[in-house]
Amino acid sequence: MKIVDQTHDQFAEAFHRRYRKGTHFSTPVYRHVMKAGKMSLHKLAAFSHLSELAGQVETDLEPSPGRIIKQVSNGDVVKFVMRLEDGLDIESVVIPMYRRHTLCVSSQVGCRMGCRFCRTGKMGLLRNLTAAEIVGQVFAARHQLGVDIRNVVFMGMGEPLDNLDNVIHAIQVLTDQRGLDIARRHITVSTVGLTAGIDRLARLDGATVNLAVSLNAPTDDIRSRLMPINRSISMAALQASLLGYPLARKSALFMEYVLIQGVNDRQEHARALARYLAPMTVKLNLIPYNPAPGSEWQPPSAKAYERFHAWLVAENVFVRRRGEKGGRIMAACGQLGGKNQLLDG
Ligand code: SF4
Structure with missing residues (x-):
């Protein structure tokens, strides 16, 4: 059963x-x-x-699917690998934060969004995770590793809104007060911006979950180069969908911007980005690009990163550096510098 x-x-x-x-x-x-x-x-x-x-x-009673086969620590962050029943592996990351632990969970094995800066994207999509496999990651962290997980972010492998039925089902189980009892306001779903999924998530009964969007570009031209999804869902369409997303009180949309040398790091980009964000209530997480081996792009220098951050502050953007409170885990889909570093640890 x-x-x-x-x-x-x-x-x-x-x-x-x-x-x-x-x-x-x-x-x-x-x-x-x-x-x-x-x-x-x-x-x-x-x-x-x-x-x-x-x-x-x-x-x-059916046991929780998958078993932890490997654990790696990087400071106080712990990555674990679970082997699923069909032999595929998924990765999850435990991150201590605000005295509560956050678990970054995967929603798919691989991903078909093809973002060009992402290693998971290069795998293609192998399959969706079931709701049991998603919840099983939290179950394993709580009950096998003994970590009191209180926040869940869908920023591991995969695009959660591309597996939305199972993700919604998993959210309903995770938030059941008689079970794992994770508050909806402590759940964040990260997406490249699949508007149909955002609209559906917006209509979920009950309290809203947090939404994080992997933006990474100030214009459609640049974003389409980095993220193929932008060729079918423009930044304007994404913005229209985000403006309809219900935010919890005192909350904001989270956005991630991976800064890549010579691609999206000029002052005009900061200004265009600020204009794009202005109609929305947004906390932007600025992440230096973390190049994969053989990558065509380079990370920004420390100076260029600080300069871009300062330009955004001057444009009144609420921006956090990666590594600041909360910033470390807000690396959309995880791959954007944040998770890969952890997972490679
Ligand atoms: S960044 Fe996220 S959505 Fe894009 S390819 Fe990687 S896992 Fe998929």
Whole structure:
């Protein structure tokens, strides 16, 4: 019986269908497995006189998919690799932040968006992750590594809005208060800007999740060179969609801008970027390009990076340097300098 990709109510319904028992039994099982990470049910009070049933449920419960096969630390950041049942590997990153831990999760194996600065993009899309495999990353971090994950960012491998049914389902499970209990305001979905997905996410029932957009360019010309998606969804169309996205109180859209030497680093680019951002409530994360081996581009010099940052500040853009509070993880889809560095660690 599935549990890791079930909300409490879905699990309770399936439990009742299978064992003809109500929430007096299913709720403690759900809490015990999802909140405490324990699969042994014999000590639960509800089963004190029903040890046979406890044994049966234990046997029937499907374990969380995938297993951690590797862990690498880089300072206080921990990357782990999970091997899925079909032998494919996915990566997740635990990042301590604001005294709470954040988990950067993958939503696909590979990615078909083809952003030219991204190593995952070069893999192409192998497959979507199931909701269980997405939730399973949080489950593993909490219950195998023992880390109190309180924030989840969809910035690992893949484009989450290209796997939106499973991502939405995973969000519903992650936020179930009787289970993993992660607040919606502590979830961030990062996208290249798939407007149909943004619009759908905007209409989700209940509290909104945070949205991060990998922008990286001040104009359509430059963005289309870096990100093929821009040839079908222009920056104007993206902006129209973002303006309709409901923001939580005191919140903002997160945007990432990877600064690449000689590509998007001139003063006119900073000005055009500021004009583009002006109608929106945005926190911009400025990330120096982290070149992959054989890359055609170079990172900006420290001086050029500071200069571009200063130009944006002068244009009244709320901009954070990478590595500042929160900035480190706000590297869209992770690949943009941030995650690759961690993952290579
Ligand atoms: S940056 Fe993100 S969306 Fe673009 S190819 Fe890489 S994983 Fe996909």
